Amino acid sequence: MSFIEELEDLESAEDFLQYFNLDYDQPVVHVNRLHILQRFHDYLQKAGDSMPEEETAMKAVYCKLLQRAYQDFVESDAQTEKVFKVFNSGIGEAQTAFVSLSEIKT
Numbered sequence: 611m612s613f614i615e616e617l618e619d620l621e622s623a624e625d626f627l628q629y630f631n632l633d634y635d636q637p638v639v640h641v642n643r644l645h646i647l648q649r650f651h652d653y654l655q656k657a658g659d660s661m662p663e664e665e666t667a668m669k670a671v672y673c674k675l676l677q678r679a680y681q682d683f684v685e686s687d688a689q690t691e692k693v694f695k696v697f698n699s700g701i702g703e704a705q706t707a708f709v710s711l712s713e714i715k716t
Contacts, residue, residue: 613665617672623647627680630673634680642683645693649679652693 620626623643627634639646653675654661662668682691 613669623680626650626676630669630676632673632677632680635684638680638684642688645688645691646676646679646683648693649682649691650676653679 616629620629623639623646624634624636626647627639654672657671657675661671
């Protein structure tokens with residue numbers, strides 16, 4: 611089975627971390643699993659065309675990027691890292707919306 615095929619069988623952040631034989635703190639992963647996977651995905655996208663084609667080299671890059679994504683949430687938190695759009699809007703900022711009278715009349 612190829613490296614990419616092996617990755618297709620992985621489902622959780624823990625699966626990825628174990629596959630790459632990376633040490634991790636379960637409470638960090640429990641709270642940030644989706645953020646870690648999204649950041650990993652973002653790093654892979656940025657690597658894009660510079661990704662090596664040879665599987666051993668590619669696996670090393672994937673491992674490095676996953677370690678980096680995990681470490682982002684060891685050293686910081688989801689709100690600070692702003693991985694998902696919900697964290698990019700200012701928390702506590704007033705949100706305005708216009709609703710016309712015709713929309714609320716029944």
